[in-house]
């Protein structure tokens with residue numbers, strides 16, 4: 116688990132051309148959901164391509180504590196023998212979700228409408244993050260939660276013995292909140308309705324439907340209205356987890372800023388609720404092609420081919436695109452430093468409550484590396500210096516945030532002087548093979 120071990124300082128040196136194929140790991144969002152829905156169905160769900168990062172492993176452990184049998188075959192196939200909707204056992208130990216906001220928020224929802232009590236905790240990063248955004252709607256079902264000041268972990272949730280269905284408009288663009296409410300709605304009688312004004316990643320809806328739940332999404336003037344019929348019998352599934360576009364972002368952006376590079380990142384899901392970064396990079400003038408575009412498991416998929424792009428221009432990222440690239444702003448800000456002109460990112464207040472305050476963390480590291488950044492509560496602007504003109508030479512604090520650590524490692528591949536982070540250990544939460552994968556492409560990243 117990250118944040119509990121010894122910090123791993125890491126430095127990225129100017130790299131030669133990056134080339135080759137980058138097989139990035141499975142999608143983190145889909146991996147969490149596959150384990151949780153597997154645990155809520157009766158029978159054996161078989162999962163291949165699961166992300167074996169700390170965040171997801173913590174969710175697997177939690178599902179075991181709630182009574183599901185979760186095993187891994189030697190060939191990395193995962194099997195979940197679920198307990199059925201409403202079948203969670205009361206945990207006899209504290210559930211430690213490590214660094215994972217998705218894990219804790221989805222699991223709280225999944226247990227909130229069962230007559231059991233569970234106590235949740237996490238690492239120093241997770242224990243700072245707001246949980247009221249899920250415990251508020253979960254209380255409408257009849258659940259109760261007691262945590263630290265400001266609705267922080269550690270927190271105990273007392274599930275509703277007699278849950279009622281809920282109609283809830285999600286006040287912030289958050290797939291975690293939407294998903295938490297939908298998972299709670301599974302064990303409430305009648306119809307639970309979740310309304311989101313801005314579309315966020317829809318993996319929960321797609322997967323619930325795959326497991327046999329009745330779930331309907333309508334686009335209305337109010338936004339997306341999602342209606343779930345409670346107390347379904349979920350049928351176990353065979354799930355092939357696609358590769359994670361949020362992890363693909365790192366080799367793609369590294370290739371775009373590193374002279375001479377040509378990198379192929381195969382089999383990346385281009386679900387429109389996730390692909391905003393790639394659209395933005397193309398608008399900046401990046402040489403990024405979608406090859407072999409196809410459909411797999413109902414999702415648009417392509418092989419991404421990214422080549423060095425010396426003439427990037429700063430852009431204004433439309434705020435309505437934010438949800439579809441919310442985890443990619445840190446690495447976008449690195450690419451923006453190598454562009455000509457300013458890149459303006461607005462409508463991104465949510466970045467302040469991720470694994471770290473991502474605007475503050477990136478702004479501090481970019482400024483220390485010679486890049487001008489302005490920021491406000493829900494916006495930031497990076498002044499591009501143009502290719503070859505980014506000094507670097509700084510050591511950045513990763514604040515227990517995997518994406519901050521990886522973004523600065525990407526930056527160091529094209530700066531004049533190397534870039535360091537104080538602690539790269541959180542990378543293991545989402546991209547455990549980051550170091551060997553980047554090294555195989557030609558990056559020069561060293562511990563220390």
Ligand code: S3P
Pocket residue numbers: 143144145217288289290291292294316441442465469
């Ligand atoms: C996720 C939703 C997003 C994202 C996170 C994964 C999910 O968080 O940042 O990495 O799997 O539902 P929010 O729901 O807080 O936007």
